[in-house]
Amino acid sequence: MADPKAQPQAAMLVIGDEILSGRTRDSNMHFLANELTRHGVPLAEVRVVSDDHDVIVAAVRELSARYDHLFTSGGIGPTHDDITADAVAAAFGAHLDVRDDARALLQAHYDRQGSDFNAARMRMARIPDGATLIDNPVSTAPGFTLENVHVMAGVPSVFQAMVASVLPTITSGAQMLSQSLTVHRGEGDIAGPLAELAAEFDDVSFGSYPFIRNGAYGSNIVARSTDAARLDAAMTRLHALFPPAGA
């Protein structure tokens, strides 16, 4: 049987006052969660913090130490509130300055655009010593990987492109498989039998996600395992426990 512990674990740090104030609805978390699930590197924790240097440094240290990978989103643009590169460098005691490889990429980009490669834009060429650049096919300014921390932009189209650049560099884990069953009964009716099944299949994780639709209670029961045969066996039992109404 596949060992679910063979899965490396990831965390995400979303940096941005605009998410916490409710001004912007984050979409990067949901995107990354799906990509990591598919890659066999489950997302184990997410934090959303404000644009505060010390808070970011502390979160980067804690999450990079606890998990195999940390993905950050936001705060790597040219404006004064873009402080993620500084904070990640500080978290690892790495020197941060304009780096020739990043500067060359940006210089070529702004030359093509006919834009001025000014001091603010030069900020985006500041990359910590020892970091690897993350390709940005959307708007050129690179992200970077320092130790196990992958630093990416907050703009969703750029974030998604950077995730696509980074994931192939990350060892994938055992694929977590999932199957689900929608039961049109209140959770209170299914909880007892479901708990017994969960105790019997202790290598399959069962979640129950209730909903209220048109005034009626129901629940999506999701079973997850890295072992396809055990998952099938669990689902067979689940279908027998909760047959469709009228069956």
Add this chain to the structure above:
Amino acid sequence: MADPKAQPQAAMLVIGDEILSGRTRDSNMHFLANELTRHGVPLAEVRVVSDDHDVIVAAVRELSARYDHLFTSGGIGPTHDDITADAVAAAFGAHLDVRDDARALLQAHYDRQGSDFNAARMRMARIPDGATLIDNPVSTAPGFTLENVHVMAGVPSVFQAMVASVLPTITSGAQMLSQSLTVHRGEGDIAGPLAELAAEFDDVSFGSYPFIRNGAYGSNIVARSTDAARLDAAMTRLHALFPPAGA
């Protein structure tokens, strides 16, 4: 001038494997962020964690100690994976058992429905000693407030109803006011002047939120302050710095 430090700060803890796996897209964070901003109790940090007792206990302890209020979402239903009440009680060393007030609410509800008030449903009447019930006009099963932790359901309609029940019980802070300006220029062009303005108005917080629309770069610049006059002064300067194209 109003002191922005007169604002109490809040944190949120989202509990649920289904968010981390990407199966469900969380909407409670965005809802709560807006409600708290309006109430003058800014959301300073959000964490999303899995259905793991020890992880929830540690997060509740840390966030309730660090912030004035902690709001939790998810894990208070009748199924085996609903462990939030246990974890919050454990975080404060509070005794947890079926409580008469919650049981009476649920008994009346299931009597009206003609449903069986079984052992699983009785789990939802387990409320820590010393906690205050949070009214649930949608589906009756109450949330609770223990110390400075407000424990609420994950189903969005129920979560929203519980937020409406809780907020009037929380002292509101100074209202954070915000105004924004959309500038159709790349962030690299506005970063320099914006940083100078931000340094001059150190009691106003400026954020720059870039976007790419139809292939063109732009940014929403958001200024925030609890002082209306200073905010107006900052916006006047901002409009002068970045006049509309063609003006």
